[in-house]
Amino acid sequence: MEILAKESEWLAPDSERWAAFLETETGKRLIPNLTQNMPALLAGGDVNAILIRSGEVKAFQGMIEALIMLAHPPAPPPPSASEYPAPEDDAAWDDGQKLTLEAGSPQSPK
Numbered sequence: 139m140e141i142l143a144k145e146s147e148w149l150a151p152d153s154e155r156w157a158a159f160l161e162t163e164t165g166k167r168l169i170p171n172l173t174q175n176m177p178a179l180l181a182g183g184d185v186n187a188i189l190i191r192s193g194e195v196k197a198f199q200g201m202i203e204a205l206i207m208l209a210h211p212p213a214p215p216p217p218s219a220s221e222y223p224a225p226e227d228d229a230a231w232d233d234g235q236k237l238t239l240e241a242g243s244p245q246s247p248k
Contacts, residue, residue: 148211152208153208153211156208156209157210160209169205172202172205173202176195176199177194177195179191179192225237
């Protein structure tokens with residue numbers, strides 16, 4: 139297995155392959171088997187130990203979520219509409235000024 143240090147970007151084909159693997163019999167057993175190894179929460183004891191164990195569990199859960207998200211990345215957000223029209227759209231700015239001067243207008247260069 140060759141590991142490429144520079145090629146760390148996760149691409150769409152990678153997501154498709156990972157999702158296809160998770161749909162196989164082995165892939166269907168992967169996540170449940172990983173979660174069986176999750177650290178158990180402590181019911182009582184030293185407050186610091188409980189907080190540390192809670193952090194370990196949260197980190198483990200975050201890693202499982204990350205593995206699933208690699209197979210099913212969220213869709214990119216739609217482009218947000220701006221409150222203001224584009225500065226070069228003269229018709230949208232009803233301020234009486236024009237960026238593009240029309241030939242023959244009194245403001246056009248001669």
